[in-house]
Amino acid sequence: MANKSKFIEYIDEALEKSKETALSHLFFTYQGIPYPITMCTLETFQALETFEATYDDIVVASYPKCGSNWILHIVSELIFAVSKKKYEYPEFPVLECGDSEKYQRMEDFPSPRILATHLHYDKLPGSIFKNKAKILVIFRNPKDTAVSFFHFHNDVPDIPSYGSWDEFFRQFMKGQVSWGSYFDFAINWNKHLDDDNVKFILYEDLKEHLAAGIKQIAEFLGFFLTGEQIQTISVQSTFQAMRAKSQNTHGAVGPFLFRKGEVGDWKNVLSQTQSQEMDEKFKECLAGTSLGAKLKYESYCQG
């Protein structure tokens, strides 16, 4: 991720703040959703109301740990392929993270701007829809998402740890984790996945058919690449390739962020009771919905 220094600088600063933050003090609530005080502030949320999206913006929307860094990488490689200019991330790309003046600075960022966000659909700035920015929404099955989230907290030395997986699981199921409930995030998006300018991506599908997924993303963004170019990006976008470069792209947190990149790791972590509890929650929130079908829950979360 190009202007590494600013990107990594931001991550390092957040880690530095995390060192002094106990888990019990990690969250503040804004409009009903918990956010980590190490990355989000009230001032920035208030300033976000002034953010003007543009038609050229590419927004990568996801619940945490569903693969946003993967998509950010693919999109920046696609831009490089069509423009021959290396995409430079001018600063940390998560829209709601950083200081309150970032939206002013963003006005001068070169187009297309690539933005990431973990905000729920109903918390996204209205200008994203009004100005018809393109939105890539990535979802991953909730069991692997929870396991990835837990490991991130408990493996990265400076991030506040949970006492145990069981404790994390309880909080995850209640939505008392950073960016709130996976299920609320999903319910919020459910009716909008076929909207104009929205492209749904399933982590598990991308993992199985990487080149085909990259081609679909390129087409959605209106980029025309040769099969050879798609193939090259595909080779650079495997988990192994990204993990190998992760210290350069993401700094010290890189190898923890690019942890395992697998489908089904939940089977090593969730107890049978926890697995059933998640199945019940899925049924209650998403059974019979369009997103429920798109997530292919039976394939990835059962058996």
Ligand SMILES: Nc1ncnc2c1ncn2[C@@H]1O[C@H](COP(=O)(O)OS(=O)(=O)O)[C@@H](OP(=O)(O)O)[C@H]1O
């Ligand atoms: N190329 C590729 N292939 C497969 N999987 C990948 C890839 N890149 C990132 N990942 C996995 O995505 C998980 C991190 O998700 P995010 O990038 O959304 O994390 S974050 O919320 O922005 O911190 C995290 O999942 P886990 O390994 O299960 O923890 C990453 O390994």
